[in-house]
Amino acid sequence: MPPATADRSGSAGNLHYDRLSKWFHWVTALLVLVLWLIGLGIELFPKGWLRNSVRSIHVVVGLALLALTVVRVTWRFAGARHPERPDKGLLSRLARHAHWVLLGWLGLTLLAGVLDAWVRGVPVFGWWAFTSPAPGVRWIRKAVGGVHEWLGHGLIVLASLHALAALWHHWVLRDGVLRSMLPTRSRT
Numbered sequence: 151m152p153p154a155t156a157d158r159s160g161s162a163g164n165l166h167y168d169r170l171s172k173w174f175h176w177v178t179a180l181l182v183l184v185l186w187l188i189g190l191g192i193e194l195f196p197k198g199w200l201r202n203s204v205r206s207i208h209v210v211v212g213l214a215l216l217a218l219t220v221v222r223v224t225w226r227f228a229g230a231r232h233p234e235r236p237d238k239g240l241l242s243r244l245a246r247h248a249h250w251v252l253l254g255w256l257g258l259t260l261l262a263g264v265l266d267a268w269v270r271g272v273p274v275f276g277w278w279a280f281t282s283p284a285p286g287v288r289w290i291r292k293a294v295g296g297v298h299e300w301l302g303h304g305l306i307v308l309a310s311l312h313a314l315a316a317l318w319h320h321w322v323l324r325d326g327v328l329r330s331m332l333p334t335r336s337r338t
Contacts, residue, residue: 171226172334174221178218178222182215183306188208192204203275209274210274216260252308252312262294262297266294266298269284
């Protein structure tokens, strides 16, 4: 790996996240967007096998993202490499808290999705189905589904703010924060 170069802030040393952290970040972003778009469109499909298939895709991808998130958080504590940046006081604390809020909101959205699938008794591609604890109790399905939907929209808002903050770092502060999460090519 080539030696790190200093950014505008004058810091030297490790300026990038490790490859696995970057992979987790971008795959998570992609899956969140895909899940949100599928979630918006599920009810547009006619009732029957097509809507059930789209809902099954949503559930399977959501479960995959839940597993990925558990591994991502474990990696963050176990071995992730973070850029060495000078502490900028309030801005640094705000960034740390914002990341944990975003990750926590993601977790809540995913858990609400599992609860929604369970309450609905969603069949997954006809292979297996969540067994509903309250079959036929429509108000519970609507309440849990509404919470999952609200959390999903909120997650998109938070992720958008996160992306705008990265762009602000890149164009206004010019401190290398955005570059630290972009994929890098190994120089061999």
